[in-house]
Every structure is written in structure tokens, then in C-alpha cells.
Amino acid sequence: xxxxxxxxxxxxxxxxxxxGRLELLTPGFKGRLLDxxxxxxxxxLGDMPPHRPRTVxxxxxxYADHAKELAFKPPEEPLAFAKGAASLIGHRxxxxxxxxxxxxxxxxxxxxxxxxxxxxxxxxxxxxFVRGYTVANDYAIRDYLENWYRPNLRVKNRDTCTPIxxxxxxxxxxxxxxxxxxxxxxxxxxxxxxNTADMVFDVPTLIEYFSSFMTLYPGDLILTGTPDxxxxxxxxxxVVCEIEGIGALENTIIEETGRQRPSDKREQx
Amino acid sequence: MxxxxxxxxxxxxxxxxxxxRREWDLWAPQMTEAPYxxxxxxxxxxxxxxxxxAPCGAAIAVPDEVDVGVTLGLVIGGFEEKLPPALAESxxxxxxxxxxxxxxxxxxxxxxDLSRPHASYYRPPIKFRxxxxxxxCGPVLQAVPDLSTLALELRxxxxxxxxxxxxxxxxxxxxxxxxxxxxxxxxxxxxxxLGTDCLPDGTRPRAKSGDRIEIRAPGFAPLVHTxxxxxxx
Numbered sequence: 001x002x003x004x005x006x007x008x009x010x011x012x013x014x015x016x017x018x019x020g021r022l023e024l025l026t027p028g029f030k031g032r033l034l035d036x037x038x039x040x041x042x043x044x045l046g047d048m049p050p051h052r053p054r055t056v057x058x059x060x061x062x063y064a065d066h067a068k069e070l071a072f073k074p075p076e077e078p079l080a081f082a083k084g085a086a087s088l089i090g091h092r093x094x095x096x097x098x099x100x101x102x103x104x105x106x107x108x109x110x111x112x113x114x115x116x117x118x119x120x121x122x123x124x125x126x127x128x129f130v131r132g133y134t135v136a137n138d139y140a141i142r143d144y145l146e147n148w149y150r151p152n153l154r155v156k157n158r159d160t161c162t163p164i165x166x167x168x169x170x171x172x173x174x175x176x177x178x179x180x181x182x183x184x185x186x187x188x189x190x191x192x193x194x195n196t197a198d199m200v201f202d203v204p205t206l207i208e209y210f211s212s213f214m215t216l217y218p219g220d221l222i223l224t225g226t227p228d229x230x231x232x233x234x235x236x237x238x239v240v241c242e243i244e245g246i247g248a249l250e251n252t253i254i255e256e257t258g259r260q261r262p263s264d265k266r267e268q269x
Numbered sequence: 270m271x272x273x274x275x276x277x278x279x280x281x282x283x284x285x286x287x288x289x290r291r292e293w294d295l296w297a298p299q300m301t302e303a304p305y306x307x308x309x310x311x312x313x314x315x316x317x318x319x320x321x322x323a324p325c326g327a328a329i330a331v332p333d334e335v336d337v338g339v340t341l342g343l344v345i346g347g348f349e350e351k352l353p354p355a356l357a358e359s360x361x362x363x364x365x366x367x368x369x370x371x372x373x374x375x376x377x378x379x380x381x382d383l384s385r386p387h388a389s390y391y392r393p394p395i396k397f398r399x400x401x402x403x404x405x406c407g408p409v410l411q412a413v414p415d416l417s418t419l420a421l422e423l424r425x426x427x428x429x430x431x432x433x434x435x436x437x438x439x440x441x442x443x444x445x446x447x448x449x450x451x452x453x454x455x456x457x458x459x460x461x462x463l464g465t466d467c468l469p470d471g472t473r474p475r476a477k478s479g480d481r482i483e484i485r486a487p488g489f490a491p492l493v494h495t496x497x498x499x500x501x502x
Contacts, residue, residue, distance in 0.1 A: 051277040051322065053278070053279070055320065079392060082318055084459075085281065086281065086459075119401075144311065144452075146310060146311065147304050147391055148391070149313055149390060152313065153283075153311075153315075153316075153453070154311040154451075157316075159453060214321075214401055216320070217320070
């Protein structure tokens with residue numbers, strides 16, 4: 001099942017995909033169908049309990065080809081950093097490109113949503129702890145890279161810079177998450193292609209690694225890194241990150257000044 | 270006080286590296302060398318994830334020796350809270366404009382930002398800083414005092430191990446808030462830790478299982494916890 005979280009009619013609703021439309025799960029509107037264009041898409045994630053903000057872990061250079069592209073040798077253990085959940089935004093949203101930057105690129109990533117408390121999980125059991133999968137676009141602004149706790153938070157923890165969605169796809173509906181095609185298009189041109197089979201550290205290995213020293217909780221996220229093919233995205237770029245069977249996450253780059261939205265948004269979508 | 274009533278963060282907890290002048294000065298000669306190649310421009314930040322939160326009084330499991338990181342956390346408030354007068358003045362000086370656009374502060378807490386010792390600051394420190402229980406949290410949220418004169422004291426097994434003067438921050442609270450806000454909007458409940466100081470030799474106070482950690486500051490309820498051995502699995 002594909003699950004979404006949307007804003008519509010002044011409130012937030014959980015919904016599922018039904019024949020190319022959204023079916024609301026909210027009791028008062030149960031069964032109502034909405035078109036994709038009639039709602040505001042939010043990150044397809046539930047609320048976290050008090051005192052447990054969502055842990056968002058992300059991988060750097062976790063595809064062999066991306067490591068080559070960035071002139072690094074693949075790491076010997078997962079190269080991970082944490083992000084604040086406040087940088088997450090939904091499908092069909094806007095991401096701000098700061099004035100004057102030279103290289104801001106998308107990163108299409110398979111995002112793993114944890115479903116059960118995970119501590120000292122062995123690789124072979126790891127899939128039992130997965131709630132589902134979604135698509136994340138972990139934008140980076142390379143102008144701000146510094147070699148201190150790199151990739152540093154100014155590059156990776158920016159408001160609006162982590163679109164995620166549109167769907168949370170139940171783990172049961174993804175028989176092999178380690179063999180999914182990924183692709184990104186910018187204004188309709190394919191710029192990135194890869195396959196989750198090429199991850200340096202696969203999903204079970206990552207869950208084993210993290211849970212060996214930190215407890216993962218339901219709702220926590222692991223963004224598993226991006227393959228080869230990242231390009232600079234100027235203002236106005238319509239960026240679509242797609243993972244086979246998971247979803248196509250759309251995002252539009254807007255300028256910082258005045259935080260204006262492009263007037264041609266509807267046409268681009 | 271029951272454990273359930275002890276303060277814990279509600280939001281994302283950010284820490285700032287190299288934010289005390291002593292450590293900055295010790296690092297300065299190698300900042301331009303590989304792999305760093307240049308002194309940091311933006312605040313060097315990291316996140317303490319929810320699994321690290323440990324209430325006051327907790328027994329925190331450690332694998333071996335840990336660095337004790339005494340710090341003060343500013344807790345971001347909602348619309349109803351204002352910037353405390355002392356901070357507002359400093360914020361105005363830092364931004365040369367009205368502090369009203371800056372974050373509102375709900376209060377502050379003593380924190381023990383534990384880490385496994387790591388000599389390199391090149392790569393993100395998840396496995397050093399984000400182990401379960403590695404953020405000891407003060408018992409209650411308190412009003413923000415004048416930070417320019419505040420000193421924090423660390424005692425390990427009753428012996429004074431470190432005294433931290435917040436007047437020696439590289440970025441003071443208002444400046445750090447401003448510089449972090451340049452790219453991340455801190456939300457109500459988020460915590461911004463001001464940084465941890467090192468000892469004169471550049472190391473941090475070390476502690477091990479069996480040790481009792483006590484962090485005090487004038488006007489603050491003390492943060493106390495013990496370290497225990499991590500069970501083998």
C-alpha cells in the first residue's frame with residue numbers, strides 16, 4: 001500500500017493511493033477521493049512521540065560510482081551524518097537556492113523508514129525492522145562544504161532542502177529494495193541513473209551498523225546515499241527523483257530573494 | 270523527583286564544535302593543514318539524536334572511557350516566549366538590528382554532551398557522539414542568566430575536574446543563534462548547545478564506568494548521573 005500525508009481543507013490527513021487518486025483515511029472524510037493536484041503533500045511520515053524527535057541519518061558516498069565521481073575511494077565503514085527533521089518538506093514543494101551559489105545539486109536516495117525499535121539487530125533480521133520506503137532528495141550546496149565534520153550541516157541541514165515522498169510504501173510491497181532503479185530528471189532531461197544494487201553498504205548492513213551503537217525508533221529515517229550523476233540545478237529547475245516501485249518525488253528550485261514561487265509552476269507540474 | 274518529571278529535549282539538539290577559544294587556539298596551527306585545509310567559517314555543528322537523551326539521575330552505559338562535555342543548552346521557545354534581556358542586548362549587538370527576528374528562548378539547561386574520544390574532526394561524529402544515553406540532561410528548564418559571567422563546574426567522584434567560563438566562547442549565544450539561523454530555522458523545543466571546552470592540554474575530562482558525574486552552575490539545579498558498564502551482547 002502507498003501511504004501519503006497531505007494537507008487539505010484546513011487540516012492534515014492520512015491517505016492512501018487508490019487508482020491514481022488519494023483516498024482519505026480521516027474518519028470524517030473516510031473514502032473521499034482527491035486528485036493529486038488538489039492537496040498539499042507533506043512528508044509521508046507519522047508524528048513522533050514527545051521527547052523523541054525523529055532521527056534522520058544520511059549516508060555520504062554510499063554508491064561506488066558516486067564515490068568515483070567525487071574522487072573518493074569508497075569508505076570502509078558507512079560514512080553517516082545526522083540531519084534535523086526540520087529540513088524535510090513534501091512532494092511538489094519548493095526548495096530555496098541561496099543567492100550567489102555555484103553548485104547546488106539534488107541527491108536521489110532510497111529512504112528507509114524504521115518500523116520497530118531496533119537495537120543490536122543482525123543483518124539477517126534487519127528487514128523485520130523496516131516499516132517501508134520512500135524517496136528523498138537530499139540536496140547539497142557544495143559552495144558551503146567545509147572539511148569539519150564533513151559534510152557539514154550548512155551543506156546538508158538547510159530549511160527546504162530535503163524533499164521526501166510522495167509515498168510511504170509498505171515494506172511488504174517492496175520484495176527486493178536492493179534492486180530498484182533510481183533516476184533523476186531536471187526539466188525532463190535524465191541526469192542521474194542508478195540502481196540500489198550498487199550501494200556500498202546495503203540496507204540490512206546499515207541497520208546492523210547503526211543499531212550496533214544507537215537505538216533506532218519507529219519513524220526514524222535512513223537516507224541511503226545517491227548514485228552517480230549529480231548536476232547543478234539553477235532557479236526554476238523542476239527536479240524529479242524517481243525510484244522504481246516507490247514513487248516520483250517532484251520539487252522546484254526557487255530563488256532566495258523574496259522567496260517567490262515561479263509563476264509557471266502549474267505548467268511545470 | 271520521579272524520572273518521568275525530569276526534563277528531556279522535545280526537539281532536535283544541535284551541538285557546536287570548537288566554540289571555546291582555548292580549543293580553537295590549540296587547533297589553529299593545524300586548521301590550514303590536510304584534511305581541513307582551512308579554518309571553519311560556519312559554525313561546526315552536530316546533532317544529538319533522540320536515543321542519546323538521558324534524564325538527570327540516569328545511569329549511562331559506556332563502552333570504555335568517555336569524554337565529558339559540560340555545556341549549556343538554549344531551549345528554543347514558542348511565540349509566547351521572549352528573548353531574555355541579557356541575550357537580547359547581545360543579539361542586537363551581533364545583528365545590529367532588532368532582536369525581535371531572532372529566536373525566542375524558553376530557557377536553558379545544563380547538559381553533559383558525552384562522546385567517545387576522537388582526534389579527528391574531519392568526518393561526522395555519529396559513532397562517537399550518538400551512542401544511547403550520551404546526552405545527560407539537566408533536571409529542569411531554567412531561566413537564562415547573564416551568560417557572560419556564568420561558569421559551569423564539573424566534578425567527577427567529588428573532585429573538581431573542570432571549570433568552564435562561558436565568557437570564553439568563540440561565538441557567544443546570540444552570535445551562534447544568528448549564524449545557525451542563517452540556514453536552519455530552529456523550532457520550538459529544539460536545543461542549541463553552546464559547545465564544550467577542553468582542558469589546557471586539549472583533551473577533555475575523561476570518565477569511565479563507576480564514575481559519578483556532577484555538573485553545577487550558580488542558580489542551577491545540579492545535573493548528576495553515574496556511568497555504568499555497557500553490557501556485552
